[in-house]
Amino acid sequence: MSRRILDEAARLFYEDGFPATSVRKITAACGVTAGSLYNHYGSKEEVLYAILKRAHEDSERMLEEGLLRGGDRADRQLAELVRELTLFHTERRVEGLVARTEWRHLPPEQAREVLDAQRRVRRIFERTLERGLSAGRFRLSDPRSTRPVQVDVVAKAILDMCINAGQWFRPEGAVSARELADQYSFLALQLVGAGSPDA
């Protein structure tokens, strides 16, 4: 039942947002009454925290695996990172979007935890970008501009692209999560000016 509450709550937070979702709605979706939630979680906030924690742990684990699978070539690493992150935010778009939007409703200390997790993810991308740049695999200098594009800006651009796929992706749509992940992986490589990673 604890698990059931987590899943139904995630779905409702995804649809209506945390503050607009009442404890009664969550428990009704599980077929029980409101008071029963407090046999499993201390508060409504605690439910949100549990959802976010699970999501962040899983997404970080997927990224670490992708990083390994990418080997030591930064372009292949980037391709795998983008693929994993896109997969996560499409296949588990409910938790993914909630994690990205609802952390503000957590108490400060737990909100910080979430922000730290987001920062760690960004650092993974930034490191791969830096490695690819110094290895000469990425081309990120705008001929029209005086100074080069900053690495953190590129990382944010790619991250926003992948993460926000969860906002519009529909599993019943024309393109599958796996296809989208492949396309995004290709687009990200073009974005950083990488040649084909098969070469």
Place this chain on the structure above:
Amino acid sequence: MSRRILDEAARLFYEDGFPATSVRKITAACGVTAGSLYNHYGSKEEVLYAILKRAHEDSERMLEEGLLRGGDRADRQLAELVRELTLFHTERRVEGLVARTEWRHLPPEQAREVLDAQRRVRRIFERTLERGLSAGRFRLSDPRSTRPVQVDVVAKAILDMCINAGQWFRPEGAVSARELADQYSFLALQLVGAGSPDA
């Protein structure tokens, strides 16, 4: 005072979300009491609607201007579109983010209006992408994949990138809105495989 209410409400909706922002908080931020809001707007929802309407009108106008400034070359068009959209979502990130996230709390008919506006914006980008592809200015075929990257997927990737800049951009940060818009413009061109638009 009507204008004041709109601005303060937008800021609070940006910080806490629509349902978590009470009428009392909005009016307190304006230095008046709760009842006074109803001299200017019929309901809290109407305030949100007014914010979203203004934001969408302005953003569509900026995009149309950018489209004109881009002339008839699709790559220059795309560069201008990305620049304008990024500028809008950084310089007016408060309204921009609210428009992107809080429309669900509107009654169905007005929520539809917002979705229609978002669809129109996406169509502008898609048309430019289609024109650039048939003119041979963009390269969007993944050699590792059987089928080409879809135009609507590319449009969404670029849109998410620009729109979400409003989520992390800080005007007091190291990079200005205009610099970011330039960098994003360059990144978008690389993403679609365009050569330098100066050629």
Place this chain on the structure above:
DNA sequence: ATGACAGGTCAATGAACGTTCATGTGGTGA
């Protein structure tokens, strides 16, 4: 059989919510 216990119900709590309305007031055109 019995006791413990996990997990449900039900009623009640005080606080906060959006909204209404009668009332007060300062400025403005006639």
Place this chain on the structure above:
DNA sequence: TCACCACATGAACGTTCATTGACCTGTCAT
């Protein structure tokens, strides 16, 4: 000067909120 109007007030309205606690019930190990 006076009527008017725009706008703010503050008290109420009914509803909903998250949370609590007393109670019930089924399932176990002993």
